[in-house]
Amino acid sequence: MSEKLLLHERTLRDGALERTWLEVEDGSLFFRVEGQPKARVSHRVLEGVMRRYGKPLADDVPLDGPRLDIEGCALSILRYRPRYDVIAKDYFVYTPPGGAPVAELATAVTGALAYLLSRGEGGGET
Numbered sequence: 640m641s642e643k644l645l646l647h648e649r650t651l652r653d654g655a656l657e658r659t660w661l662e663v664e665d666g667s668l669f670f671r672v673e674g675q676p677k678a679r680v681s682h683r684v685l686e687g688v689m690r691r692y693g694k695p696l697a698d699d700v701p702l703d704g705p706r707l708d709i710e711g712c713a714l715s716i717l718r719y720r721p722r723y724d725v726i727a728k729d730y731f732v733y734t735p736p737g738g739a740p741v742a743e744l745a746t747a748v749t750g751a752l753a754y755l756l757s758r759g760e761g762g763g764e765t
Contacts, residue, residue: 642662642663642707643660643661643662643663643671643707644660644661644662644705644706644707644714644715644716645658645659645660645705645716646659646660646661646670646716646731646745646748646749647659647729647745647746647749657672657673657674658672658673659671659672659673659749659753660672660673661680661707661714662677663707663708663709666709667679668680668681668682668685668707668709668710668714670752670753670756672753678756680752680756682709682710682712684752684755685712685714685733685752686733686735688748688751688752688755689731689733689741689743689748690741691751692743692747692748692751693733693741693742693743694741694742694743695739695740695741696717696732696739696740696741696742700717702715702717702732702734702740704716704717704718710736711735711736711737712733712734712735712736713732713733713734713740714731714732714733714734715731715732715734716729716730716731716732716745717729717730717731717732717742718730728744729744729745729746730742730743730744730745731743731744731745731748
């Protein structure tokens with residue numbers, strides 16, 4: 640059985656939607672862009688991306704959106720729309736075991752993971 644978290648969604652030139660997912664399958668984390676092979680993401684790679692790009696999340700921000708739990712970590716999506724903005728932004732929130740949550744724009748996390756995985760630095764393709 641697989642659990643999944645919608646990480647990013649974009650409109651292609653032909654108008655079709657392309658979705659990018661993080662999926663937990665048999666205790667492993669996978670990165671999957673629809674229509675492409677999925678790639679395993681090691682805990683080390685995900686933690687490295689979030690250590691580099693993530694910023695501390697304020698204590699008063701509720702994390703009540705979609706969530707995955709793996710290896711003691713919580714992975715979630717936070718949709719945020721400031722009063723002055725028209726379009727909400729999705730943030731990926733990573734909470735390490737016993738640590739404080741850090742957040743970064745989901746598009747940035749998607750790009751970083753896609754780049755690292757394309758170079759074979761993520762944990763392997765299946």
